[in-house]
Amino acid sequence: MAEATTGEPMSIDYSERIPNNVDLAQDPALQRALEHWQPNYIDWWREMGPVASSNYEVYLRTAVGVDAHGWAHFDFVRMPEYRWGIFLSPRVEGRTVNFGAHKGEPAWQDVPGEHRANLRRIIVTQGDTEPASVEQQRHLGAVAPSLYDLRNLFQVNVEEGRHLWAMVYLLHKYFGRDGREEAGALLERRSGDRNNPRILGAFNEATPDWLAYFMFTYFTDRDGKFQLNALAESGFDPLARTTRFMLMEEAHHMFVGEAGVARVIQRTCEVMNQLKSDDPVQLRAAGVIDLPTIQRYLNFHCSVTIDLFGADESSNAATFFNAGLKGRFEESKRDDDHLLRDRVYSVLAVHDGALGEREVPMLNALNEVLRDDFVRDSIGGVGRWNKVIERAGLPQRLHTPHKAFNRRIGSLASVRVDPDGRILGETEWSERQYEWLPSAGDRAFVAALMGRIAAPGQYANWIATLNTCDSTECR
Ligand SMILES: [Fe+2]
Numbered sequence: 001m002a003e004a005t006t007g008e009p010m011s012i013d014y015s016e017r018i019p020n021n022v023d024l025a026q027d028p029a030l031q032r033a034l035e036h037w038q039p040n041y042i043d044w045w046r047e048m049g050p051v052a053s054s055n056y057e058v059y060l061r062t063a064v065g066v067d068a069h070g071w072a073h074f075d076f077v078r079m080p081e082y083r084w085g086i087f088l089s090p091r092v093e094g095r096t097v098n099f100g101a102h103k104g105e106p107a108w109q110d111v112p113g114e115h116r117a118n119l120r121r122i123i124v125t126q127g128d129t130e131p132a133s134v135e136q137q138r139h140l141g142a143v144a145p146s147l148y149d150l151r152n153l154f155q156v157n158v159e160e161g162r163h164l165w166a167m168v169y170l171l172h173k174y175f176g177r178d179g180r181e182e183a184g185a186l187l188e189r190r191s192g193d194r195n196n197p198r199i200l201g202a203f204n205e206a207t208p209d210w211l212a213y214f215m216f217t218y219f220t221d222r223d224g225k226f227q228l229n230a231l232a233e234s235g236f237d238p239l240a241r242t243t244r245f246m247l248m249e250e251a252h253h254m255f256v257g258e259a260g261v262a263r264v265i266q267r268t269c270e271v272m273n274q275l276k277s278d279d280p281v282q283l284r285a286a287g288v289i290d291l292p293t294i295q296r297y298l299n300f301h302c303s304v305t306i307d308l309f310g311a312d313e314s315s316n317a318a319t320f321f322n323a324g325l326k327g328r329f330e331e332s333k334r335d336d337d338h339l340l341r342d343r344v345y346s347v348l349a350v351h352d353g354a355l356g357e358r359e360v361p362m363l364n365a366l367n368e369v370l371r372d373d374f375v376r377d378s379i380g381g382v383g384r385w386n387k388v389i390e391r392a393g394l395p396q397r398l399h400t401p402h403k404a405f406n407r408r409i410g411s412l413a414s415v416r417v418d419p420d421g422r423i424l425g426e427t428e429w430s431e432r433q434y435e436w437l438p439s440a441g442d443r444a445f446v447a448a449l450m451g452r453i454a455a456p457g458q459y460a461n462w463i464a465t466l467n468t469c470d471s472t473e474c475r
């Protein structure tokens with residue numbers, strides 16, 4: 001694919017009320033619509049954004065351009081004054097639709113009429129996750145384990161806010177009145193609200209403590225990476241360009257998760273070696289999080305995130321692909337016909353009470369294809385966490401749970417499965433589920449460790465400092 005770009009502006013105009021690189025001033029109606037949405041967004045941020053943070057100056061990264069060098073600029077800023085805006089990656093000259101029935105046609109600069117409803121649904125679903133995660137994490141600043149971690153949290157929060165802006169721009173610019181209504185509704189749903197919840201399950205779960213937060217950014221922001229990569233392949237060029245820019249920020253979110261969990265593990269291992277014990281009771285008494293509890297958090301966050309990819313067989317997934325709206329992870333790098341009409345894919349299925357594989361048309365299994373790519377990617381970090389334990393000279397290891405464990409979506413939701421993939425009866429599941437998932441007691445213990453450490457260079461006892469963490473992710 002040609003990497004040549006058009007002559008569109010690369011730098012971001014911060015003299016505008018809404019910083020942007022999309023020539024917003026040339027489209028007064030759109031500018032007015034977004035300037036009307038902007039105060040509602042700020043109201044939402046003040047109501048649902050990080051708690052007690054509005055007078056707190058944080059050292060934050062702000063995008064000042066979308067090229068490789070200009071996109072990250074650091075400065076102190078009060079969060080409500082953060083310059084959220086609209087940034088698209090540069091347009092690639094001659095870009096074509098790379099998959100599905102429209103393969104080879106020029107990429108669309110406007111919404112094709114027949115795909116309008118599906119595209120809007122894709123954009124709204126992605127957009128809804130962004131404010132949801134800010135809502136889920138809003139209490140964590142009050143109990144940050146260090147200033148360094150606090151800064152990372154707020155960095156992630158403001159970028160999720162900007163990701164909402166990215167989707168709202170598309171809704172306003174390309175979807176007329178129903179787009180504006182959807183943009184309004186994105187500020188009205190609330191994570192975990194019984195009456196008006198966020199769209200997807202994992203985004204209605206609580207993120208009550210920092211271990212949950214690190215697991216969330218490791219697993220659930222990685223779902224973001226895979227969804228955004230699939231959308232970055234879209235034949236609808238503005239969606240592809242905006243998601244490509246979002247992906248640069250997503251990498252940092254996953255880093256926060258991976259390095260955070262690595263530091264929790266490192267600290268636990270230090271105390272295990274000091275006490276010469278792996279007894280959770282003794283370790284908890286010493287104020288660190290025992291490895292079995294870390295494993296249960298891992299199982300929980302991995303399994304609820306796996307559900308985000310949707311049903312294992314989905315005619316919507318086939319439609320989105322055929323229509324050129326949503327590709328596979330790294331679609332353009334794959335070496336096949338990108339039509340997939342005669343291809344099959346094997347999915348896990350329940351048959352006579354046992355798990356087995358079943359071949360289905362690949363087009364209908366594209367959620368599963370993306371989920372399997374995600375699972376492969378997730379395993380890597382778990383391996384790096386195990387290296388931290390290994391370097392501490394300890395024999396314990398963490399494991400990624402079986403894909404069928406704790407599922408609520410798709411055909412696997414009909415069975416109880418342990419983390420090794422063994423099918424269980426309802427009785428065994430209810431007796432043993434808290435061997436595998438965090439219990440109320442686990443969560444209460446972790447919650448009791450939380451407390452704000454705001455002095456530079458100080459760290460909570462349950463997490464390794466940056467200097468002592470020997471995970472490659474910490475460097
Ligand atoms: Fe995001």
Ligand SMILES: [Fe+2]
Pocket residue numbers: 160221224249250253
């Ligand atoms: Fe993210």
